[in-house]
Amino acid sequence: MALGWEDIRAEVLRRIEARHWAPGTLIPTEEALAEELGCARTTVNRALRDLAAAGLLERRRKAGTRVALHPVRRARFDIPVTRLEIEGRGQSYAFHLIEERRAEPPPAVASLFRSLPGVPLLRLRGLHLADNRPAIYEERWLDPAVLPEPAPDFRRISPNEWLVSHVPWTGGDIVFSAANASPEEADILGCAPGAALFLCERVTEAEGRPITSVRLLHAPGYRLRADL
Template structure:
């Protein structure tokens, strides 16, 4: 009986190694696999994401998932749960929701998400803390159409809630250094112009945009990944 994402991963690898799914061939959709295995779609999504990160599968928005023609080792870059990341460093985690409003996103955000002008999204701004000190500003635009229920973002960050409840199939991510604006400096309690590590990420579920988020980390943040 298959229950966890590790079980699904093992079964998918068995089908590939057994030549049931040939190199370059499309595999069934997440919905079809979830029904076949009798598990939640999010469980299938996690297994396929892991195999894509390992280079076994190739995932493309609007093109589905295929068995890689030439599997390669890729860097692994999971979306972390900020709370677990902070607690993993031995620090006490804190969270504050600063803004929750439905609004029309700026043109640059709408363009990244492939949305027509006038579409309204949920705008969330929150502050993550480590040992009582500001550590990260999370500025997020979220497509309410992907929410299976109305979350209480005062109790739990969108970062943690989405990773637990909303699957994604693909996305893009960018890294940059930026000088803290006056507002960012106030929220992070750093001098204006201080160097911040900034991460911009957009995720999709098939053809539907899920979220676009800007994460501004306080000075001293260190990111790690696997190769």
């Protein structure tokens, strides 16, 4: 059975921890590792990128990949399934789809997706509820190319849960900040206009290609918790 990227990652990590490759050592090329381990070069590339993101490898174009001299632990964030997150707190969950349509994105989003003028993306807006109370307001742009035929029914499953379950991702970007609720957002989340809200803006990619861009506004009282 062909090895997956997680298997390659585990083997590379084993060699690092066993000091087969000491800190600062230039490790074999992707081609050499792929031949030795009997897998595709892209599989090795995925494993090495993951270890580099974790701070265990240093990768430089045309200079190869080395074991980090001073490994740094970096914060890693998994994309949670909102339903499971809410149910894990002992609350009932529901999702209300507010809008689903194909539309030409604004310039900032079009630039992110490298879309041509006039090429539509899928625009999705929805509300996640906990115990029938507003919890998270979601505004999302999605590349329609990732959807199967027939497309999923986002009235039955949230875009968040469908994407996490069906579309592999390899990277992206995430920003946390505070935002004041606009009148429309306040009406959706059941809070006062101008109320301070926790905002998460996330872009998810697969092999460098954006899949989705989402803006998540949490109702007042939300607290972020992460393991170190």
